[in-house]
Amino acid sequence: MGGANMTAKNKKALNKAMKAKKEGKPVKAEETKDKQSTVKEEVKKITAAKEPKKITTAKEPKKIAASKEPEKIAAQPEPKKLSTQPEPKKLAVKAETEKEAKPKAEPKEEKKVVKKTAAKEKATKSSEKAKRTAKRVKEETATPKKAVKKASKASVKKTVEEPKLDLKNVSLDDCMWRLNEKGADVSYEMVAAMLLDEKDMKKVVKGIAEDKQLSDATALTLLQAVVEKISQTMDIKAADFAQIKKAMAAFEKGKLGDDDEANAQLYLDAFKTAEKILMIAQRKQIALAADVSKLLGSDVAVFMEHFFQTAYDLLPSWQYSDVKFYEDFAYAILSQFEDLYELHQLRIQLDVADLYIKHGDFGQGDACYGYILRDNQIKDYIYYRYASVYESIDINRAKEIAYGSMQYVDERYTYYPQLAEIINK
Numbered sequence: 001m002g003g004a005n006m007t008a009k010n011k012k013a014l015n016k017a018m019k020a021k022k023e024g025k026p027v028k029a030e031e032t033k034d035k036q037s038t039v040k041e042e043v044k045k046i047t048a049a050k051e052p053k054k055i056t057t058a059k060e061p062k063k064i065a066a067s068k069e070p071e072k073i074a075a076q077p078e079p080k081k082l083s084t085q086p087e088p089k090k091l092a093v094k095a096e097t098e099k100e101a102k103p104k105a106e107p108k109e110e111k112k113v114v115k116k117t118a119a120k121e122k123a124t125k126s127s128e129k130a131k132r133t134a135k136r137v138k139e140e141t142a143t144p145k146k147a148v149k150k151a152s153k154a155s156v157k158k159t160v161e162e163p164k165l166d167l168k169n170v171s172l173d174d175c176m177w178r179l180n181e182k183g184a185d186v187s188y189e190m191v192a193a194m195l196l197d198e199k200d201m202k203k204v205v206k207g208i209a210e211d212k213q214l215s216d217a218t219a220l221t222l223l224q225a226v227v228e229k230i231s232q233t234m235d236i237k238a239a240d241f242a243q244i245k246k247a248m249a250a251f252e253k254g255k256l257g258d259d260d261e262a263n264a265q266l267y268l269d270a271f272k273t274a275e276k277i278l279m280i281a282q283r284k285q286i287a288l289a290a291d292v293s294k295l296l297g298s299d300v301a302v303f304m305e306h307f308f309q310t311a312y313d314l315l316p317s318w319q320y321s322d323v324k325f326y327e328d329f330a331y332a333i334l335s336q337f338e339d340l341y342e343l344h345q346l347r348i349q350l351d352v353a354d355l356y357i358k359h360g361d362f363g364q365g366d367a368c369y370g371y372i373l374r375d376n377q378i379k380d381y382i383y384y385r386y387a388s389v390y391e392s393i394d395i396n397r398a399k400e401i402a403y404g405s406m407q408y409v410d411e412r413y414t415y416y417p418q419l420a421e422i423i424n425k
Contacts, residue, residue, distance in 0.1 A: 167222070172229040179222040184212050186223065191230045192237075196283050199238035201227055236279045241296055244280075247273045248298045252306055256313055267314050270307050274333065277303070281336050289337040304333065304340055312351045316358040323355045346376065354389045365389075379405065380413035387422050398422055 167175060172188075179186055186208060194204045205224050214220055231237060251270045256263045277300055281292050289300040311326050330348045334341045353368030369386045376382055383405030390398035402422040409416050 167225040170225070172226065172233070175222055175226045175229060179219065179226055182214070182216060182219045182222070184208075184214055184219060184223065186212065186226060188230060191227055192234055192283075195227070195231055195234060195237040195239070196280070197238055199241065201231060201239070236276050236283065240276065244273060244276050245296050245298045248296070248300075248303045252303060256310065260317075263314055267310055270310060271329070274304065274307050275329075278333055278336055287336070287338050289340050292337075300337075301340060301343065304344070308344060308347065308351065312355070315355055320359045320361065323352070323359055326355075327352045346372070346378075350382070350385050354385065357389050357393065380409045380415040380419070383409060384415040384418050387419065391422065391425075395425060399425065 176186065176188070191204070191208070194207065195201070198204050198207070205220075205227050208214070208223060208227070209220060214223060231239075247269065251266070251273060254266045256266065277289075277292060277296070280286070280295065281289075284295075286292055289304065293300045308330065311330070315323055315326060330352070334345060334348060349368065349372050353365050353372065356362075356368060357365035369382070373379060373382055373386075383401065387398045387401040387405070390401060399422060402419045405419050406423075409419060
């Protein structure tokens with residue numbers, strides 16, 4: 001293999017010469033001048049080496065790689081027919097029937113009979129199938145209407161009832177937020193005011209729904225939940241009026257006795273009832289006890305008079321803090337009801353002053369009486385109350401108060417005899 005020992009330079013020149021020869025171009029002398037003999041030898045050798053190129057052209061593998069035949073095999077029509085046959089047995093029978101019907105030896109008349117019979121059977125089967133299909137369609141058409149109707153009722157019922165169950169454990173604030181998200185614009189104060197006027201909760205819900213034009217089932221469910229939850233937070237509402245009236249009547253019949261526990265319960269029940277009456281007036285901004293009496297169907301003035309007297313009789317044996325608490329509550333009642341203020345202002349002032357003295361707070365009691373005496377012209381009665389409260393506590397203090405009243409009271413006054421009696425003890 002002499003070609004293998006050629007220099008790179010000679011090989012380059014040889015290639016150039018061979019290329020020029022193929023293209024029919026003359027080879028320059030300067031390129032082959034000193035290498036003619038070598039080129040001839042190499043050309044012979046290279047020419048001999050060209051034979052393997054015919055093998056490496058790989059023309060024959062291209063024919064094999066065309067893969068025309070595999071495409072025909074990949075079509076696979078038979079498996080498609082098999083995949084559409086759910087019942088192999090019926091297809092097998094059909095195939096056998098077709099084979100029997102195909103023989104060329106059968107007469108034309110028999111073929112016609114077979115075709116007519118097959119057509120008749122096919123028509124009969126088609127007719128029966130059509131009847132069954134029509135019947136099924138009729139049943140399916142009728143059933144959905146009932147089903148839809150029932151489902152519709154069930155869905156409506158579910159829509160109304162399910163939120164009630166879900167909303168039991170949802171907070172009032174969350175329910176209010178969800179309701180107002182639907183454009184209801186409902187506030188706590190608005191609902192509370194309506195519940196204070198109307199005892200029927202359903203009417204309250206209906207009234208708000210009509211006012212806010214709420215028709216959506218979910219919104220109505222939320223509204224009902226909101227009204228119920230607000231009702232549970234209220235200390236007083238219209239639904240409680242009947243019970244308040246009943247409590248007022250029971251208290252007016254009751255009297256203090258020897259049983260301290262029964263006396264305490266009587267007073268506490270009366271206090272709670274009086275508190276509810278006061279709340280009704282405050283929430284509804286009522287200034288007259290007579291107007292609240294109309295709402296409750298019971299006389300508030302009579303009840304309050306009995307309540308004040310019970311407190312005065314019972315609280316001397318209670319704690320000093322109870323007196324302070326009663327004082328604030330009694331003045332709250334008088335400040336709310338103008339008619340009760342005119343009736344009981346002086347009485348409450350004297351009762352509170354007496355209770356302070358009976359509890360040993362003489363400084364507070366004396367200060368209360370001093371204030372009352374400066375602003376009141378009925379001095380004989382005030383002095384008598386002031387002196388009499390000290391009689392069982394400090395007789396000398398009682399005499400001192402009665403004696404001091406003589407500069408304002410004489411025989412013309414109603415309570416002059418009572419004051420003189422205390423002085424002479």
